[in-house]
Amino acid sequence: MTRPTAPQTIETDVCIIGAGITSAMVAERLAEDTDADIVVVEAGNEIFNLEERFDHRARYLAYGENPWPDDHIRGQTARDIQSRSMAVGGLALHWGGVTPRFTPEDFRLRSMYGVGTDWPIDYDVLEPFYQEAEERLGVAGEQGPEAYDERARPYPLPPMPLSYNLVRLKEWAERSGVPFWSNPVAKITAPYRDRSVCQRCDTCNICPTGAKYTPDLTFQKLLADGRVTLRSRTLVRRLELDETSDRIVEAVAVDRDRPDEPVRIRARTFVLAAGYAWSPHLLLLSRSERFPDGLANRTGNVGRWITGHRSVSAYAEVPFRLYPGMFNGHSLLSKRFQRPGSLDRYVRHDLRVWDSSARRGPRLRDDDGQPLLGDDLLDDWRARTETGVARMRAYYDVIPDRSSRIDLESGLENEWGDPMPRITFVDAPESRELRPHTEDSIRGVFQEMVSAGGGRVLSTGVGEAPDHPGGGCRMGEDPATSVVDSYGRTHDHENLFVVGAPTMVSGGCANGTLTFCALSLRSTEAIGRGV
Amino acid sequence: MSEGRGGMNEGGGGLNEGGGGMTEGGGGMGDQSRRAFLKKAAGAVPGAAIAGSMGAGACTPDGTGRAAAERREGAERPDGAAPGAVEAGSAAAGQAVDLPEATLRAVADVALPTGALGPDGTETAIVGFVAWVDGFEPAAELDHPYLTGELRYGPPHPGPRWAAQLQAMDLESRRRSGAAFADRPAEERREIVAEAVGAGEAEGLPGSPARADHVVVGLLAWFYGTSEANDLCYRARVGRHVCRGTSSLPDEPEAL
Secondary structure (H helix, E strand, C coil), X not given: CCCCCCCCEEEEEEXXXXXXXXXXXXXXXHHHHCCCCEEEEXXXXXXXXXXXXXXXXXXXXXXXXXXCCCCCCCCCCCECCCECCCXXXXXXXXXXXXXXXXXHHHHCHHHHHCCCCCCCCCHHHHHHHHHHHHHHHCCECCCCCCCCCCCCCCCCECXXXXXXXXXXXXXXXXXXXXXXXXXXXXXXXXXXCCECCCCCCCCHHHCCCCCECXXXXXXXXXXXXXXCEEECCEEEEEEEECCCCCCEEXXXXXXXXXXXXXXXXXXXXXXXXXXXXXXXXXXXXXXXXXXXXXXXXXXXXXXXXXXXXEEEEEXXXXXXXXXXXXXXXXXXXXXXXXXXXXXCCCCCCCEEEEEECCCCCCECECCCCCXXXXXXXXXXXXXXXXXXXXXXXXXXXXXXXXXXXXXXXXXXXXXXXXXXXXXXXXXXXXXXXXXXXXXXXXXXXXXXXXXXXXXXEEEEEEEEXXXXXXXXXXXXXXXXXXXXXXXXXXXXXXXXXXXXXXXXXXXXXXXXXXXXXXXXXXXXXXXXXCC | CCCCHHXXXXXXXXXXXXXXXXXXXXXXXXXXXXXXXXXXXHCCCCHHHHHCCCCHHHHCCCCHHHHHHCCCCCCCCCCCCCCCCCCCCCCCCCCCCCECHHHHHHHHHHHCCHHHHHHHHHHHHHHHHHXXXXXXXXXXXXXXXXXXXXXXXXXXXXXXXXXXXXXXXXXXXXXXXXXXXXXXXXXXXXHHHHHHHHCCCCCXXXXXXXXXXXXXXXXXXXXXXXXXXXXXXXXECCCCCCCCCCCCCCCCCCEC
């Protein structure tokens, strides 16, 4: 049921705030495991438009237009936020569908390497939930060498085939002694649970067939089965405490279509699934006499330890022809450097290789500055593409300082007068100290690959802005240094959970979405016990 | 499913074959229709760009007409601003822009790789480009991918500017040589087009054709962004952005 016309007070068992990928995981699992009444509240729109996605894709390809119309809310933003996407599906509407797991080392940085902070759980605890997340999303993957790619059971789907380009690049890259394999992706490669099989449209940010997982697929099924109520275009502005205990009793929201009639959602359990920026933000907005710094924030840790990873990348000329455009979105992966064994000095990173058309595009002028026209332009382009280009990129985790945080920005408010988040990434001192060594090491790996395989490095670069941010409600056993326990239950409020990215202790060396999903599924076991 | 960028695989309208105040062709354009065209285009480009020489002036980006119509790129629109508002006289969303056909074809004949394309491929490219221009929506909200919280909006409609540039090329040709641009020999047309291209600074083609200052660069940017152009370069059926399944992925693309 969506867009009710009934009075704006809702009673339910579980209120999930946010309708992104972690919300979809929680809602689906709760619907299977319990008879609970579930309401999902999302500030943005529903974009249930699979039948229109080819058209939107065509406009995107032709004109660069946003292929997800109305996927954000005017004025609901923050400086340096990773994405403006705010709709049913969240960032996972236009994500690339890349789903590697973290490695065991990511959970034991302090114990193993003397840096960062250990998680309150280790990889073995999360492993079955990784498998479950892969099955729910439909992850296609290739088993890498067991020394680097530990898993208990096979991937649910066969790997995305390597393109001719990646086959050539794998041969080239592996001359360095580093093994590579097909990157795991949440894209259907074989018939699976009534999902569409990938047609290699190569616009994974707008998959026109539904082969790439997007959360709207889950929500539409849950709605069709009558297992959840989805309340879209409804922005939760604060959470209210019970008068006599620390339980949360109510979410107060604004219906964007009926802003004069506040929406009140009363539930036994509340689940914040609004992402790394908006989950801590809601807690900070929810101030009260007993919690003057916001809910779940007795120890001042809400919004703290925002994590992420930086990237070091390179373009390299390779001494053979490639054909850009075969399947640009797919890549090779190696976890060799995520699992380095003992180290004299900490450095860990993933490693991916793509084919690229960088520096191989058509040009208007030749090397002498003379205009190229007609068949001369095409001939010039042909001559310059006799050799190919590889793009290499490594993510390394940035160990956050406690002052790496989200707080409230004075002077920047949404239309309802709520201050917006202010996001400030700060490396921990040990991270700053390690940074030159880390980045030099990665560039050294790139050079070794080129020296072994042939060619030359054309350029290198560093992506400053931390990618795949998380944290803000980090998990831990000690309330003095964390906001939630390992299940996402807040230390301060027994019926309030935070799931997904905000609970991360570190950003890891890889895309974090599969890890967010696994954590959320584990959280659901505790959430379900309470209903 | 065959899929191509910018309508390369579709027929399309927008080439003005006569009437509507924008007729083009040797000796056939009446003063009345030319004045009507100039009046229409003047709202989008400074007058000097039309009357002046076919050099930097003709390639000058929109002047006075731009500020009111254009949204600041890289910044969010002010709250409450009406989407797609454009100044009168410039092309609004959905309004076809008439590119002078004969001049456009004569430009394409020397700018596009007609030897590789052949007559049919060249015709398809011209039709596709015109369809792309026709389908352009000014100040459209652009894709906002990861790592940016900013909303971006596209440029104003390039059509009027480009139409005026084509018109100017033809006018100048007539003044200098007494012949329409389309009637000049290929070598002379190539010189004129090269002069237009040479006036800019950037070496590469713009990623977005709409941001090209000159119609020649816009045409080239559009064409070379197509899947077909990519195939021509690599002499193989790569089929970029064509939804074609994964079974043939490991195979070297078939030669054209």
